[in-house]
Amino acid sequence: MDAEEILRGIKPLVGQVTAIRTVQETRPREDYADAYVTEVNVKCASKVIKVLDSSFPRDSSQSLSHLRRFAKHNQVPEHLRPILLREGSSPAQTIFVLISPPLPDIESLQNVLSPFAPPDIPTGTKLTFHTVRIPLQPPLTTAQADAWSNTMWPVVFNPSAPRAMIAPPPQILSRARDSIQPKAGRYLALAQRVAKEAEQSGLGRRVGAVVVDPDLEHQLENEEIDIHWSDAVVAVAGDGRYSRTAVSEPGPNPASQTYNPDHEGGPELHALMRVVELIASKRREDRPGSSSTGRPCLNHLETYFLSQSDVTRPDDDSKDPSPVPEKYQKTETSFHAIHKHPEPTENDTPTTARIRPRSQGGYLCTDLDVYLTHEPCICCCMGLLLSRFRAVIYPRSARMVSGGLASEPVLKPVPVDEDTSAPETQDPTPDDTQPKREYYGLHWRKELNWRALGFEFVEDTVTETDKEPEGITKAVEFHA
Amino acid sequence: MSDIISSELQESASQHAYFMKKALMMGEKALETGETPVGCILVYDNKIVGSGMNDTNKSMNGTRHAEFIAIEEMLQTYPRSALRSTDLYVTVEPCVMCASALRQYRIRKVYFGCGNERFGGTGSILSLHSDLSLDPPYPVHGGLFHKEAIMLLRRFYIQENEKAPKPRPKKHRELKTDFDREAPLTSPAP
Numbered sequence: 207m208d209a210e211e212i213l214r215g216i217k218p219l220v221g222q223v224t225a226i227r228t229v230q231e232t233r234p235r236e237d238y239a240d241a242y243v244t245e246v247n248v249k250c251a252s253k254v255i256k257v258l259d260s261s262f263p264r265d266s267s268q269s270l271s272h273l274r275r276f277a278k279h280n281q282v283p284e285h286l287r288p289i290l291l292r293e294g295s296s297p298a299q300t301i302f303v304l305i306s307p308p309l310p311d312i313e314s315l316q317n318v319l320s321p322f323a324p325p326d327i328p329t330g331t332k333l334t335f336h337t338v339r340i341p342l343q344p345p346l347t348t349a350q351a352d353a354w355s356n357t358m359w360p361v362v363f364n365p366s367a368p369r370a371m372i373a374p375p376p377q378i379l380s381r382a383r384d385s386i387q388p389k390a391g392r393y394l395a396l397a398q399r400v401a402k403e404a405e406q407s408g409l410g411r412r413v414g415a416v417v418v419d420p421d422l423e424h425q426l427e428n429e430e431i432d433i434h435w436s437d438a439v440v441a442v443a444g445d446g447r448y449s450r451t452a453v454s455e456p457g458p459n460p461a462s463q464t465y466n467p468d469h470e471g472g473p474e475l476h477a478l479m480r481v482v483e484l485i486a487s488k489r490r491e492d493r494p495g496s497s498s499t500g501r502p503c504l505n506h507l508e509t510y511f512l513s514q515s516d517v518t519r520p521d522d523d524s525k526d527p528s529p530v531p532e533k534y535q536k537t538e539t540s541f542h543a544i545h546k547h548p549e550p551t552e553n554d555t556p557t558t559a560r561i562r563p564r565s566q567g568g569y570l571c572t573d574l575d576v577y578l579t580h581e582p583c584i585c586c587c588m589g590l591l592l593s594r595f596r597a598v599i600y601p602r603s604a605r606m607v608s609g610g611l612a613s614e615p616v617l618k619p620v621p622v623d624e625d626t627s628a629p630e631t632q633d634p635t636p637d638d639t640q641p642k643r644e645y646y647g648l649h650w651r652k653e654l655n656w657r658a659l660g661f662e663f664v665e666d667t668v669t670e671t672d673k674e675p676e677g678i679t680k681a682v683e684f685h686a
Numbered sequence: 687m688s689d690i691i692s693s694e695l696q697e698s699a700s701q702h703a704y705f706m707k708k709a710l711m712m713g714e715k716a717l718e719t720g721e722t723p724v725g726c727i728l729v730y731d732n733k734i735v736g737s738g739m740n741d742t743n744k745s746m747n748g749t750r751h752a753e754f755i756a757i758e759e760m761l762q763t764y765p766r767s768a769l770r771s772t773d774l775y776v777t778v779e780p781c782v783m784c785a786s787a788l789r790q791y792r793i794r795k796v797y798f799g800c801g802n803e804r805f806g807g808t809g810s811i812l813s814l815h816s817d818l819s820l821d822p823p824y825p826v827h828g829g830l831f832h833k834e835a836i837m838l839l840r841r842f843y844i845q846e847n848e849k850a851p852k853p854r855p856k857k858h859r860e861l862k863t864d865f866d867r868e869a870p871l872t873s874p875a876p
Binding site: 468 | 749758761787
C-alpha cells in the first residue's frame, strides 16, 4: 500500500491528553533541618549578616534564600514566642537572627556575635542560642509559605524562580496541552501504523515515532481535506532494532517474542533515536535518509515523510526564514522562550522544507513534538531531551516497565482536571496490577539541564485486542 | 608472593592509565574540531576495539555522544554479545542517555575521568548502572586522570560559542587550573 493510501486509512485514537506530573510534584521533598536563633541588637543587623557570612561559609548547593534571616518580634511564630521573647526586650531594640545549616559550633558563634548582643543585656553575658526547625526547600505555594511562617520560621514565597524547576509554568503547560489535544489521537494512530510497518518488515519491534512541528501546524490550511492533516508531520520512524542482522523473511521477527539482549540491536535503533537521526540527516542536507551513520529509511512511510520535507511551496520572498534566536536558549535561563510560537501573519506561508536545514537555522529537534506508541526507554528519554524536543506524548496504556517518563503509578480514579494546586486530600490507590518499576519522570527534572513537556494520552476506551492484534508485545518487557 | 601481586597491580594500573590516556586523546581531538571534548575507547580482550568522541555539532544530532560512536565502530567487527566482555574508558562520567545505553548493551565495566554534575547517569544525578532494570548492573570506577579530564572541559567552555545566537563575551575569563575539591571515586554496583 502506498503511503498516501495508508494516511487516508488512519483512524484517530479517541482520548484525552494529560500532563505527566513531574517527580518534584509527585515526590515533593519536605526536608527540614535544625537552625539556631538568637536575639541581637537591631541596630547591628547588617553587621551581624556580614560577620556571619564571612565567618561561616554557606553550602552553595543548598539555597536557603526562602528563609528570612531576621524575624522582628511580631514575626516570631506563635510556638516560639514563649521561648524567644523575654521580659524587658523591646522590638525597638532587638531582632532575632537565624543561623542556618551548616551549623557552626556554639562557641565560635558566641565569639563572633557577642559584640552585637541586645543593648539591655549586661556585657559579658552569654548569648542564648535556641534550636528551631526550618524547611530546606523553598515553598511551592503562598499557602505553604504561610503555613511554614506560622509554624516554623518566616519564609518568603518567590512565585517565579523555584516553580520552573519544580514543574512547567501552568499557563505554558495548558497552552501546549490545548494545542496538542485536537490532533494527538491522529498522530498517535499514525505512530501505531508506522510501528506496524516496522514489525511486519521483521526489522524491528512494533514501536513507532511521529514528529510534528507545532509551528507548521499553526499555519495549516485545508487540514480537513484528504491527507492535509499530516502536513505538519516532519518525520516518522519505526523501531529498527533487528536491522543490523539480515532478515530472512518478512513478518514479525521471532526475536520480538522474548527479551534477549544480544538480539536487541541497541537504543540507537529505537524509534525515537531513528527519527532524531532522520531529522539530523535533513539538517545536514545529506541525501535523504541515507546518512553516513548507516541508518537509512527502513519503510516507505519513513521515506514518504522525508521526501515531503523536500517540498517547497510558493515563495513570497518577503519572509526572512531565519529562526527566532531565543529558541536556542536553555530552559534554565529562559524556559518560556522554547515554547514561544511566532504569531502567524497573513503572508506567513511556509516557503521552506518541513525540516529546515542547518544553513537556514535548523537546529537539532528544537521546538518539535514527538508522538510515540510506547513510553520511551530511559536512554531515549534523555535522547529526546538532548535533542531539545518541546513535548513528548504517548498513550498511557503503553507505559513500559523500562520507561523513563512516568513519575508515579497510574492512579485510580484517573484524575481528569488539571488543577494541580488542589491539595491532595485522599491518598489515591495505585494500580497494583502494574509490575514493579522505577518512576523517573525524566521529562522535567530540576537536576537536568534540559526539559520537555510530557503528556500521556488517555484513551476513552481501550480494549486489549484493539491495541495488540498479535498479542505478543504486551507480554514481553523490553526497552521501547 | 606479595611481589607478584604488587607487580600485577602495577601492571593493571599502568594498563588503566594507558587506556585512559587514549580516551583523553580522543577528547583532545574533539576539542580541536569544536565538539564538546569527551572521548572514549572500548577495550575487549585487552585490545581497543572502538573509539569515539562527541559528534553532536557536526552531525546535527544531539544524541551522537562519544559512547555511541565507539559502540558503532565496535559493532562493525564484533557481535553485540562481545560488549558483555568489554570495558569502557571515558573522560567524563556517562550522561543519563549513555548510562542507560551501556546498561542495555551490558557493558562489563565503566572507567571515567571526572563526574558530570549536569547529566551524569552513573552516580552524579541518577544511578542507572545500579538501579532496578531489565539488564544486570555494571560497576563504575571514576577519578582516572580526573584533572586532565576537567582541564579538557575547561579549555572548551572558556571559548566563545560563535554559533550561539547571542555569543557571550568571555574575553576576561581565565583558564582555571586549581582543583579545590576531590572527585568522587568509586561507586561499585551492588
